[in-house]
Structures are given as C-alpha cells and as structure tokens.
Amino acid sequence: xxxxxxxxxxxxxxxxxxxxxxxxxxxxxxxxxxxxxxxxxxxxxxxxxxxxxxxxxxxxxxxxxxxxxxxxxxxxxxxxxxxxxxxxxxxxxxxxxxxx
Amino acid sequence: xxxxxxxxxxxxxxxxxxxxxxxxxxxxxxxxxxxxxxxxxxxxxxxxxxxxxxxxxxxxxxxxxxxxxxxxxxxxxxxxxxxxxxxxxxxxxxxxxxxxxxxxxxxxxxxxxxxxxxxxxxxxxxxxxxxxxxxxxxxxxxxxxxxxxxxxxxxxxxxxxxxxxxxxxxxxxxxxxxxxxxxxxxxxxxxxxxxxxxxxxxxxxxxxxxxxxxxxxxxxxxxxxxxxxxxxxxxxxxxxxxxxxxxxxxxxxxxxxxxxxxxxxxxxxxxxxxxxxxxxxxxxxxxxxxxxxxxxxxxxxxxxxxxxxxxxxxxxxxxxxxxxxxxxxxxxxxxxxxxxxxxxxxxxxxxxxxxxxxxxxxxxxxxxxxxxxxxxxxxxxxxxxxxxxxxxxxxxxxxxxxxxxxxxxxxxxxxxxxxxxxxx
Ligand SMILES: Cc1cc2nc3c(=O)[nH]c(=O)nc-3n(C[C@H](O)[C@H](O)[C@H](O)COP(=O)(O)OP(=O)(O)OC[C@H]3O[C@@H](n4cnc5c(N)ncnc54)[C@H](O)[C@@H]3O)c2cc1C
Ligand code: SF4
Ligand code: SF4
Numbered sequence: 001x002x003x004x005x006x007x008x009x010x011x012x013x014x015x016x017x018x019x020x021x022x023x024x025x026x027x028x029x030x031x032x033x034x035x036x037x038x039x040x041x042x043x044x045x046x047x048x049x050x051x052x053x054x055x056x057x058x059x060x061x062x063x064x065x066x067x068x069x070x071x072x073x074x075x076x077x078x079x080x081x082x083x084x085x086x087x088x089x090x091x092x093x094x095x096x097x098x099x100x
Numbered sequence: 101x102x103x104x105x106x107x108x109x110x111x112x113x114x115x116x117x118x119x120x121x122x123x124x125x126x127x128x129x130x131x132x133x134x135x136x137x138x139x140x141x142x143x144x145x146x147x148x149x150x151x152x153x154x155x156x157x158x159x160x161x162x163x164x165x166x167x168x169x170x171x172x173x174x175x176x177x178x179x180x181x182x183x184x185x186x187x188x189x190x191x192x193x194x195x196x197x198x199x200x201x202x203x204x205x206x207x208x209x210x211x212x213x214x215x216x217x218x219x220x221x222x223x224x225x226x227x228x229x230x231x232x233x234x235x236x237x238x239x240x241x242x243x244x245x246x247x248x249x250x251x252x253x254x255x256x257x258x259x260x261x262x263x264x265x266x267x268x269x270x271x272x273x274x275x276x277x278x279x280x281x282x283x284x285x286x287x288x289x290x291x292x293x294x295x296x297x298x299x300x301x302x303x304x305x306x307x308x309x310x311x312x313x314x315x316x317x318x319x320x321x322x323x324x325x326x327x328x329x330x331x332x333x334x335x336x337x338x339x340x341x342x343x344x345x346x347x348x349x350x351x352x353x354x355x356x357x358x359x360x361x362x363x364x365x366x367x368x369x370x371x372x373x374x375x376x377x378x379x380x381x382x383x384x385x386x387x388x389x390x391x392x393x394x395x396x397x398x399x400x401x402x403x404x405x406x407x408x409x410x411x412x413x414x415x416x417x418x419x420x421x422x423x424x425x426x427x428x429x430x431x432x433x434x435x436x437x438x439x440x441x442x443x444x445x446x447x448x449x450x451x452x453x454x455x456x457x458x459x460x461x462x463x464x465x466x467x468x469x470x471x472x473x474x475x476x477x478x479x480x481x482x483x484x485x486x487x488x489x490x491x492x493x494x495x496x497x498x499x500x501x502x503x504x505x506x507x508x509x510x511x512x513x514x515x516x517x518x519x520x521x522x523x524x
Binding site for chain 2: 007009010012015016018019022043045047048049050051052053070071072073074076077078082086087088089090091092094095096097098099100
C-alpha cells in the first residue's frame with residue numbers, strides 16, 4: 001500500500017459541521033427540567049453519552065444547546081433523574097440526514 | 101387535512117411505508133404522517149438489508165430498489181488496541197442474499213412506491229398524540245391543533261415511541277432496552293481505491309463487524325459497510341455502558357476511524373455525514389403487551405421487532421414484514437375491533453419465532469465475555485502463536501501461555517465461547 005498522510009482526529013464540532021440542518025432557534029425542543037438537580041447528578045451521563053455533545057458541564061451545572069442535536073433520544077433514556085423534557089423539533093425542523 | 105381517511109400511518113420508515121404501500125394498493129385511502137422533510141431524512145442504520153424475507157413480503161424490491169452493493173464478503177473482527185483477529189466468510193459463487201445501501205435511499209424508494217400506489221404522504225408533521233374515543237378506541241391523531249381521523253391507525257414511529265408512551269401502552273424506555281449508534285459516512289473520490297483496499301471486485305459489497313476495542317470492551321460493537329463509493333463506519337454501544345464508558349459517545353466513531361488499522365483503509369475518504377440513532381437491543385423484551393388494539397396496530401422498531409445478534413443488527417426486514425402483516429390484518433378484519441388477528445399473524449410468522457429464539461441474546465452478550473474476554477484472549481493467543489522468538493510455539497503452548505497470562509480456565513473459555521458464538 002502506498003504511503004499515506006497521517007489521519008487527523010476531527011473534533012465533534014468539525015464533524016457536525018458537514019451535516020445539513022434546519023435549526024429552530026426560537027424553540028429548543030429539549031429542556032433540562034430542573035437545572036439544579038444536575039448539580040447532584042454524580043456522573044452526568046448526558047455529557048458523554050450524547051453523540052453530538054449537546055450537553056456540556058460547566059462547573060457543577062450542565063449547559064444544553066440543541067442546535068446540533070441528532071434527535072437520537074439517548075439523553076432522555078440515560079438521564080438517571082428523568083430530568084430531561086424531550087420532544088422532536090417542530091415540523092420539518094432539525095437535522096436532515098441524506099446519506100445514512 | 102379535514103377529510104377522513106381509512107388508515108393513518110405514523111412514521112414514513114420501512115414499517116410504515118410497507119404498510120401504506122400494501123393498503124393503498126388494495127384501494128384503502130391512506131395518509132402517512134412523517135415529521136422529517138422527506139421519508140428517510142430522520143433515519144440512521146448500519147448499512148445492510150437482508151433479502152430473504154423481503155422476497156416473501158415485498159418482492160417488488162428486486163425490480164428497482166436501490167441496492168448499492170450486494171454483500172460478497174462478511175468479516176467479523178475481534179479487535180484490541182494493538183492487534184486484530186478477523187474471520188472472513190465468502191461464498192464462492194456470488195449470491196444475492198443481502199445488500200448494502202443507505203437507509204435514506206431505501207426509504208425514499210419505498211416512499212415513491214407507496215405514493216405511486218395512491219398513499220398520501222405528508223411530511224413535516226410531528227404527531228403529538230394518538231386520539232381515542234370515550235370507549236378507549238383509537239380513532240385518529242393530533243398534531244398541534246390539527247386532528248385527523250381514520251378507522252385504523254398504524255403506529256410505526258420507531259424506537260423512541262413517544263406516542264405509545266403517552267398513550268400509556270408502554271412504559272418509559274430504559275437504558276437496558278436500547279443502544280446508541282454513532283456513524284460516519286466516508287466518501288471516496290475514486291471507488292476503485294475503496295474496492296482495492298477492502299479486497300473487493302467491482303460492485304461487490306462488504307459487511308464487517310468489530311467486537312472489543314471499538315466500545316472499550318463494553319457491549320456493542322463497530323461496523324463498516326460499503327456503499328457505492330463510500331463506507332459507513334460506526335459504533336453501537338449499549339446505554340447500560342454509561343457507568344463505565346470513558347471515551348464520550350461523540351468521539352467513539354472517530355476513535356474507530358483513527359485506529360491505525362482502520363485509518364489506512366479509509367485514509368483520504370472525506371466525511372459526508374455524521375449521524376446517530378437509538379436501536380432496540382432487547383428485541384421482544386421491549387415489545388408492548390399486545391401489538392393490536394381497537395383501531396391501532398404497532399409495527400417495526402416501535403414494537404421491538406429488531407434482532408440484535410451480537411454486533412449485527414437486523415431491523416429493516418422485520419419492519420417491512422410487520423408493516424405488510426399489519427396491512428393484511430386490516431384488509432381481512434373489515435372492522436377496527438377485529439384486529440387481534442395481527443397478533444396471530446405475527447406469532448405464526450418468522451418475526452416472533454426468531455425474536456423469541458434470541459430473547460436472551462442481549463443478556464448473554466451484555467456479560468463481559470463476548471466483548472471483553474473473547475477479543476483480548478483471541479488476540480493474545482494469535483500473538484503468542486505467531487510470534488517466533490526463541491522456541492517456536494505450538495497452538496497448545498500458545499493457548500497455555502495465553503490462559504496463564506489471563507488467569508481464566510480453559511473450560512470457562514470454551515463454555516462462554518459456545519454461548520457467545522451462538523449469538524454473535
Ligand atoms: C446504528 C444502527 C444500525 C443499524 N443497522 C442495521 C442494519 O445494518 N440492518 C438492518 O436491517 N437494520 C439495522 N438497524 C435497525 C433499523 O434501522 C430499524 O430496525 C428500522 O429502521 C426500523 O424501521 P421503522 O420503520 O420501524 O422505524 P424508523 O426507521 O425509525 O422510522 C420511523 C419514522 O417515524 C417518524 N416519526 C417518529 N415519530 C413521529 C411522530 N411523532 N410524528 C411523525 N413522524 C414520526 C420518524 O421520523 C421516522 O421517519 C440499525 C439501527 C441503528 C440505530
Ligand atoms: S443526566 Fe440528567 S440530571 Fe444528570 S446532569 Fe444530565 S440532565 Fe442533569
Ligand atoms: S437527542 Fe441525542 S443528539 Fe439530541 S441532545 Fe439528546 S442525546 Fe444529544
């Protein structure tokens with residue numbers, strides 16, 4: 001096999017950038033019900049189980065941004081405190097898969 | 101959307117569209133409601149569809165469904181960070197038993213088929229609720245302020261099944277029941293390069309599963325499928341892994357792509373899409389108590405019709421077949437309160453038979469043997485056997501060294517191996 005250039009690890013932000021979206025900036029479809037509860041959530045599984053890194057830990061709290069959400073449903077199921085209010089984006093909004 | 105329909109189908113996936121196609125062909129007035137922009141736009145899978153049951157339930161697919169590549173080679177690899185042991189299977193004479201294509205293209209094709217038979221597919225509609233009358237019978241659906249009514253409702257909403265939860269038919273999804281898959285579609289400028297690197301002749305397809313390292317030895321696995329000029333590369337990990345997983349899920353697929361063994365196979369291919377989706381892992385264990393209710397039938401992933409045999413996932417053929425059976429049940433029933441025949445049809449079909457046979461697969465497979473001990477042991481064994489230093493090893497001496505290093509007994513390995521292989 002011919003010599004190849006070393007592969008670069010692409011960050012999740014770089015990878016999400018190739019997708020097509022129709023973002024509903026006015027109405028986030030997912031919300032953390034009680035942000036205070038997250039302080040006591042020991043492992044904060046949403047922050048590493050979400051495949052799009054929508055949940056980011058800042059100090060003791062968790063900040064959710066839904067723009068890059070892939071609508072998989074993982075966070076809803078994995079949150080040990082049922083602290084996520086989860087819905088689909090409004091009609092036709094959200095991610096638009098074309099090659100998967 | 102005020103007119104009344106005979107049938108409303110929620111979800112334009114393989115299950116819903118197969119049902120819609122069959123019913124519309126039989127003269128029913130069918131409305132399909134889909135939240136995405138077009139059929140397929142919210143769907144993600146691994147990459148391969150099995151033909152056997154499609155031939156029985158939807159033989160139309162042979163005519164013009166998009167089949168990028170028919171699978172010629174099957175590979176299963178047990179992977180560690182430093183080595184890979186692969187079993188490759190190939191039939192000498194090419195057969196057309198499963199094909200690789202994107203779920204998006206397959207679903208688009210099925211959508212066109214259903215529409216040409218007369219089904220009305222309305223996209224960009226999120227259904228919020230299944231409507232019931234005072235007697236509890238299902239009579240329609242609500243989306244925002246709009247309500248539409250029909251004699252029959254088919255729920256084919258997929259794995260997240262919010263509507264069934266809201267209707268009180270199934271409990272909230274639990275981590276034990278599902279896995280998340282994250283996937284990269286990597287496009288080659290020149291498909292010859294892809295074929296050469298993967299050892300394929302023109303148009304031949306490859307289905308490749310990886311156990312061990314891709315999921316940090318936790319239940320699940322990696323996959324690689326060949327589309328026409330791109331590969332689908334991804335990792336599926338059971339949600340029960342949330343306590344042990346170190347690499348975040350959002351980096352798992354990229355971590356696999358950059359594993360030195362995979363990196364050289366896909367070097368130069370550019371990322372076309374990054375996607376993720378849940379999948380049932382417990383199959384029939386996540387089924388609703390019944391599949392038919394007054395006025396309502398449940399098909400596809402929403403019903404738990406999915407087989408998770410180790411690292412291989414099979415859901416599309418189950419979804420299509422259950423959609424077709426739902427259509428038959430409606431055709432024969434003649435009234436919305438006579439739908440229990442759908443449960444009977446499922447029971448006498450391969451769907452319930454096969455899922456029942458694999459009822460405990462997820463439990464066997466979520467034990468640590470298949471994904472942790474097996475890949476590590478086999479790779480250590482291969483290394484001990486193939487490494488020539490001082491004295492040449494025999495298989496027996498390599499096995500002895502390997503088991504000595506790992507502190508497990510040969511009996512335990514053999515017993516577990518049989519169990520794991522029965523399902524993997
Ligand atoms: C990572 C991964 C790999 C897989 N690999 C394979 C594989 O290689 N081979 C295989 O055969 N199977 C595979 N599967 C399984 C397969 O994808 C599913 O079994 C199949 O897609 C199920 O079809 P369905 O029609 O039941 O549901 P879906 O395909 O999920 O379709 C449901 C549809 O309903 C729509 N919908 C949902 N809720 C609403 C609502 N409230 N209102 C309006 N519309 C709604 C959705 O947008 C979607 O279009 C895989 C799955 C995953 C996640
Ligand atoms: S898992 Fe739930 S409770 Fe825990 S940090 Fe995330 S949202 Fe908060
Ligand atoms: S639905 Fe999936 S992608 Fe969206 S925030 Fe939840 S875990 Fe992340």
